Amino acid sequence: MTLTADSPITALRGIGPKKAQAYQKLGVNTLRDLITLFPRRYEDRTKFTPIAYAMPGDTVCIRAMIASVPRLNRIRRGMELVKLRAVDDTGSIEITYFNQTYRKDSLHQGETYIFYGKIGLTGQRRTMTNPVAEREENAGSSTSVTGRIMPVYPLTTGLTQRNVIEAMRLALDACPNDLPDALPTEILDRYGLAQAGFAYENIHFPADMGSLELARRRLIFEELFVLACAMGRMRGDRARSGGIRMSKSDPEEFYRTLPFRPTGAQRRAVEDAVSDTCAGAMMSRPMQGDVGSGKTLIAAACIWLVWKSGYQSAFMAPTEILAEQHDKTLRGFLEPLGLRVGCLIGSMTAKQKRAVYEALEAGTVDVIIGTHALIQEAVHFAKLGLVVTDEQHRFGVEQRSALAEKGHHPHTLVMSATPIPRTLALIIYGDLDVSIVDELPPGRQPVETFVVDSSYQARLIAFMEKLIGEGRQIFVVCPMVEENEELPLDLKSAEEHAVELQKALKNRRVACVHGRMKAKEKEAVMSAFAAGEIDVLVATTVIEVGVDVPNAALMIVENAERFGLSQLHQLRGRIGRGKFRSYCVLVSDSDSDEAKARLKVMKETSDGFQIAEADLRQRGPGDFFGSRQHGLPEMHVADLCSDMNVLEEARNAAQELLDRDPELEEFGNRALRAHCDRLFAANAERLN
Ligand code: ADP
Ligand code: MG
Numbered sequence: 001m002t003l004t005a006d007s008p009i010t011a012l013r014g015i016g017p018k019k020a021q022a023y024q025k026l027g028v029n030t031l032r033d034l035i036t037l038f039p040r041r042y043e044d045r046t047k048f049t050p051i052a053y054a055m056p057g058d059t060v061c062i063r064a065m066i067a068s069v070p071r072l073n074r075i076r077r078g079m080e081l082v083k084l085r086a087v088d089d090t091g092s093i094e095i096t097y098f099n100q101t102y103r104k105d106s107l108h109q110g111e112t113y114i115f116y117g118k119i120g121l122t123g124q125r126r127t128m129t130n131p132v133a134e135r136e137e138n139a140g141s142s143t144s145v146t147g148r149i150m151p152v153y154p155l156t157t158g159l160t161q162r163n164v165i166e167a168m169r170l171a172l173d174a175c176p177n178d179l180p181d182a183l184p185t186e187i188l189d190r191y192g193l194a195q196a197g198f199a200y201e202n203i204h205f206p207a208d209m210g211s212l213e214l215a216r217r218r219l220i221f222e223e224l225f226v227l228a229c230a231m232g233r234m235r236g237d238r239a240r241s242g243g244i245r246m247s248k249s250d251p252e253e254f255y256r257t258l259p260f261r262p263t264g265a266q267r268r269a270v271e272d273a274v275s276d277t278c279a280g281a282m283m284s285r286p287m288q289g290d291v292g293s294g295k296t297l298i299a300a301a302c303i304w305l306v307w308k309s310g311y312q313s314a315f316m317a318p319t320e321i322l323a324e325q326h327d328k329t330l331r332g333f334l335e336p337l338g339l340r341v342g343c344l345i346g347s348m349t350a351k352q353k354r355a356v357y358e359a360l361e362a363g364t365v366d367v368i369i370g371t372h373a374l375i376q377e378a379v380h381f382a383k384l385g386l387v388v389t390d391e392q393h394r395f396g397v398e399q400r401s402a403l404a405e406k407g408h409h410p411h412t413l414v415m416s417a418t419p420i421p422r423t424l425a426l427i428i429y430g431d432l433d434v435s436i437v438d439e440l441p442p443g444r445q446p447v448e449t450f451v452v453d454s455s456y457q458a459r460l461i462a463f464m465e466k467l468i469g470e471g472r473q474i475f476v477v478c479p480m481v482e483e484n485e486e487l488p489l490d491l492k493s494a495e496e497h498a499v500e501l502q503k504a505l506k507n508r509r510v511a512c513v514h515g516r517m518k519a520k521e522k523e524a525v526m527s528a529f530a531a532g533e534i535d536v537l538v539a540t541t542v543i544e545v546g547v548d549v550p551n552a553a554l555m556i557v558e559n560a561e562r563f564g565l566s567q568l569h570q571l572r573g574r575i576g577r578g579k580f581r582s583y584c585v586l587v588s589d590s591d592s593d594e595a596k597a598r599l600k601v602m603k604e605t606s607d608g609f610q611i612a613e614a615d616l617r618q619r620g621p622g623d624f625f626g627s628r629q630h631g632l633p634e635m636h637v638a639d640l641c642s643d644m645n646v647l648e649e650a651r652n653a654a655q656e657l658l659d660r661d662p663e664l665e666e667f668g669n670r671a672l673r674a675h676c677d678r679l680f681a682a683n684a685e686r687l688n
Contacts, residue, residue: 003174005032012170014163022158031171032180035200037164038219038637039151042206045116046140046148052090056121061146062128063136064088065112070104082107086115093119094127103133112136114146142205143169149206168204182226182675183218184668187653194218203637220638220646227635228654230676233664243282243411244385246309248274254304257336258297265439266294270301272435273413277305277386283411288419289437290608291573292444295415296326298437299388300333302413303367307339311385312360314410315369318390320345320519321526321547326390327369334367344370344379347520353378388413417570419608438609446606447576449584451560451599460556460585461504468508468535472553472580476501477571479562480515480540497558498538508535515540541567550578560586561595565615568602594618 003011008030010020020029028034049060064086073081082097082104095115097103107113117131132145139147143166153164172179181196188195194202194214199222201207202215251270255262262270269287276283289295303313315330317323327343334341342365344356353373359365363382368374387410425434452460464474478494498512511534513525529537530547541563555575557563563571568586576582586599601614638646657669664673 025156043150050090054119059118182672224650228651245280246277249308263439265437269435287435293437306386313367313386315388339366342368419612447582474536475555476538477557510536512538553580553582560588561590569611
């Protein structure tokens with residue numbers, strides 16, 4: 001039987017339904033999946049260390065002859081030891097196997113083996129416990145466990161390294177001519193990249209370090225290249241499909257009605273939108289602005305521009321509270337100019353909704369602000385010209401496009417308060433299409449940030465009393481606790497912490513909001529806080545993408561080490577929004593250097609872009625891609641921090657190719673096209 005990359009792994013010898021289930025947990029169903037299950041790391045078992053030079057604590061390969069007859073010791077039931085002594089020219093070592101009784105008969109005195117394991121020390125004697133062992137003459141072949149660079153795969157219950165290695169050997173041998181290969185030959189040649197066959201062989205069974213490097217480079221390049229092509233094609237599709245040509249209006253006319261002057265960055269972002277929408281191209285513009293940079297105003301200006309040309313706009317926010325808040329703000333900006341503003345959220349009555357549907361379809365509403373409710377089937381627009389989504393990372397790629405599909409190619413503006421490091425932005429957006437709002441409105445007081453440990457509790461309480469006395473409000477953030485997560489002793493749950501704080505702040509109004517509450521309850525508490533009816537709001541990260549409460553002047557983050565940098569930045573963005581001097585206190589008792597470094601970054605900068613870069617460096621891209629944040633596929637081999645050079649190369653290569661063959665129709669580019677399609681199909685599944 002001939003196998004292809006799409007054959008199920010059960011077609012391989014030794015993989016039955018049980019093993020297949022285990023593989024499934026790793027996302028491996030087909031041979032392709034298996035072949036692209038890359039090692040997490042490698043162990044170099046090619047170099048032998050003379051026993052005398054093997055340092056306690058090191059994990060090494062030694063080549064030694066067994067000098068004693070392996071002896072079996074029964075310590076007690078269920079605990080059997082096999083002990084033996086092995087020697088080389090430089091010294092001897094004591095080897096012990098726990099509960100591997102078969103070693104007594106499989107290892108023979110007088111024969112030479114390769115042992116791989118960690119060196120221990122008992123008295124003066126070197127020891128190894130449960131080392132890998134292999135006859136010298138077997139070492140070095142592609143399924144042997146010593147004498148070569150060993151891959152270490154991610155595992156799950158029911159699978160061993162040996163299982164995966166054996167299956168990998170079979171899989172690679174089964175479809176040598178059907179390996180995943182997205183790179184056109186000319187790209188291979190031009191960038192000096194290895195052939196697919198070589199790359200897959202050596203990523204799994206490296207012949208030596210040099211070959212492994214070549215294999216890695218090829219696969220990283222391929223992964224980034226496919227991503228860049230896929231993103232580029234999506235951009236291209238939209239750009240080519242042509243956009244509604246808006247008539248040119250002067251934003252000054254809008255600015256004149258505002259209570260303040262727009263910042264330079266706001267003006268530039270609006271200019272970007274004007275030039276896109278008036279050129280007849282499709283605007284598909286991400287807008288990266290730090291928290292508090294005034295993105296809502298930019299959206300309002302764009303909505304106004306579109307309205308001047310006779311089109312409707314839709315504005316989608318991730319939560320009802322946010323939608324209501326935007327509704328209020330946008331009404332303030334737009335109604336005085338004559339725009340008719342509507343709001344559509346899930347909690348409205350059926351009758352209210354129907355009225356909104358009718359108005360939208362009749363064109364008697366110019367801008368609609370809402371939640372997911374906007375992508376319901378019943379929603380139709382008379383003349384939709386612009387779709388704005390706020391806090392994009394809360395929406396999947398397909399939710400956004402569902403809204404865009406409501407119109408005839410409306411322009412889109414995606415507002416994100418999670419700055420993406422330049423490295424990622426390069427791939428996701430290309431250079432030109434991003435508007436960056438990197439200026440805060442004047443007069444903002446920077447938030448003063450402190451990092452303290454829990455011995456400051458009493459002082460913090462006093463500080464809270466003082467601020468509340470001055471009329472301010474306070475956020476206290478506790479880490480989210482997963483349903484079944486075992487609570488570390490020192491971890492504060494929001495509810496318990498709220499009870500404690502209420503005891504300490506007897507006459508103050510303390511409330512709690514957390515992820516396990518119903519949406520309605522959450523919204524009620526948040527609204528009460530926004531209305532000033534609560535002094536201290538103890539919350540899990542539900543406030544992260546949150547409401548504007550200019551009166552909140554202090555944020556205390558408990559167990560701050562549990563938060564990622566970007567998350568802390570988002571949280572801190574909730575305060576310092578009004579005219580009051582604001583403070584952020586990060587409480588952490590963690591000794592971890594990594595946690596300390598993270599908190600130090602928060603203390604030292606408030607620039608979202610710097611923080612995002614630091615975050616990417618510290619956490620690695622796994623979190624960036626792995627989480628739903630950006631709606632992007634997961635990376636298997638590429639590391640966007642250290643593989644920056646390859647990234648730029650791959651992106652340029654992708655751009656050049658797409659310029660020439662935008663639909664990837666040339667014969668040599670068809671495999672690439674299939675890979676691009678597969679990338680997003682798989683991703684859509686993951687997001688659902
Ligand atoms: P974000 O970018 O985080 O969404 P917002 O749009 O909510 O920021 O704006 C934050 C605050 O700044 C709002 O209260 C808004 O009214 C105010 N603001 C926006 N632009 C300006 C400006 N140019 N001058 C003064 N205040 C501004
Ligand atoms: Mg906002």
